[in-house]
Amino acid sequence: MSQPYLCPKCKTNRTRFHQIVQEVRxxxxxxxxxxxxxxxxxEKLDAFHMQYNGPDMRIQCGACGLNEMEECFITFAKNDAHN
Incomplete structure (x- = not known):
């Protein structure tokens, strides 16, 4: 489901973002x-290799360059008083 974003750093960008899909190798x-x-x-890691548990996607603000987890941008948009 799509959610609106708002950049928590520049606090103005709601439209220009990069969705960065992470490929784990x-x-x-x-x-x-x-x-x-x-x-x-x-499925077959050796005994000393921990499985990746990070996000599948990160978001970068197209205006200021902040790179964070998607939830950060979604939460900031939900909590914005001007919305």
């Missing part, structure tokens, strides 16, 4: 080169 890096040594699936 569990990997193991070589500690010396930084190259990917191994890739995992989310």
């Amino acid at each position: 569990p990997v193991k890096l070589d500690p010396h080169t930084g190259e990917i040594a191994e890739q995992f699936s989310n």
